[in-house]
Amino acid sequence: MGCTGKTIEYPFDTIKVRLQSQPHDQPLKYLNTIDCIKKTYKSEGFHGFYRGLTSPIIGAAAENACLFVTYNLTQDFIKSHVLNIPKDQKLPLNYLIVAGGFSGIVASFILTPIELVKCKIQVEHVYSKEDSTILKQIKKIYKQTGIKGFWFGQTGTLLRECGGTASWFGSYEFISYNLKKLRSPSAPDKIESTIPELLISGASAGIMYNLSLFPADTIKSKMQTSSIINPNEQLNFIQTGLKIYKYSGFKGFYTGLGITLTRAIPSNAVIFFTYEQLKKTFT
Template structure:
């Protein structure tokens, strides 16, 4: 995906193209994300509000209408732009660094190295993403457990009052684990599937173009989204529990370990995968669009 010599201009392009592709994908997936977070954040000391994903969709629509599925979207739209820009820039810079300083080559990297680059990009992105996801998750569940719907500014002030600047990185451990493992899988699966699909096509039709077709890009992106979410979904569940606990109980301030123990105590291993089905459903179209948009923009402006 990256050239051997990655310049400042390439970085600026990745920031722009990654931002645009991230915003597009987030708009598609956000209603599904709302359902996922609401399922993940249900308290254990009271009857669950939702029996499952479809029950959550039905009740959310009945109570809040379409708007309920998009509550708090402005924060993750910014987050999606920042996340994808950071991911693509970091991924390509990591490739260039490994080629230049580790392998001393200009050849394309093998899949294991691409997976490593993906993990590095996720590590960097996690620090950008945690504050944005913290506010997003709080907005997605607040109306379920209180009679108010705070603005982004009000929630930011509340976080500042209770935790200061460090409070915005509450849930960082979960985000870091999810992003490192997820991004390694995301880029690794994408690169592997896109390469194999192109190889199969060229084997059947040797005279065809040596670039991925639109269907190949969409299939590769969709596969990457599934790989990302299957890799470390429990870390995302723990993160959501941490970041929404204070909405349900203002006195609560869960750590990564205490949130994990609390979840396991009340639901065993299966509770860590609550909301996985709806997440995989959303991952297919949104990630297909993200990679397609990114690659097509690079072609247009190459």
């Protein structure tokens, strides 16, 4: 489920990270999304769009397992210890959003090291012409900063995942429910979603996830690639945010948003469709 989504969206993610990571004190390497796509292909071919793919592919199973398992366990906890309702009863939307936000917080601690390695590999060739393997990049990080260095950018990941995942699950549940309500106004919970409904709900959830806290992702990407682009500069979350605002204003926090929303549609449609099919098979 997660591996399929990552493979679909990864070229878009590479472009997003390269756009987000451009230094403010140097001439821009990429003027916009199209320029970045053209230059990446010209200098690196199709391989350039997939640099660092192995890292999120390895982590995709753990990430999605963590998200969906925590989401379901949190729902069970709320039903049993907060609302005292049967486990087969649907939670109100506000509690589903809380469950989604909590699952994002838990997943953020898995995601930060994965994304740190990924982001460094995605921009390394552009600025240093190096082509590190995942193992080599892990060794570099450990040598420079030790174990704690793998969670550099955790604040950005946590904010993005907490708010983003709450929006992700919340919008999916809301749209899925209302699409079923159009077919069965009296008992939407008694029917299953059709394939088009699952795909629409999943795609919409992906859009809402990225719209909700995209600035946190921009700051995180800038932080995690700073050691390659500006080796002498090691800014924290607040300092990085202030620097982005100083040079680019509010629009600087939304660099790469367009291509990110584009990638979100197919990948999240596939993720939620696969999730629902697996849930029917194993429950």
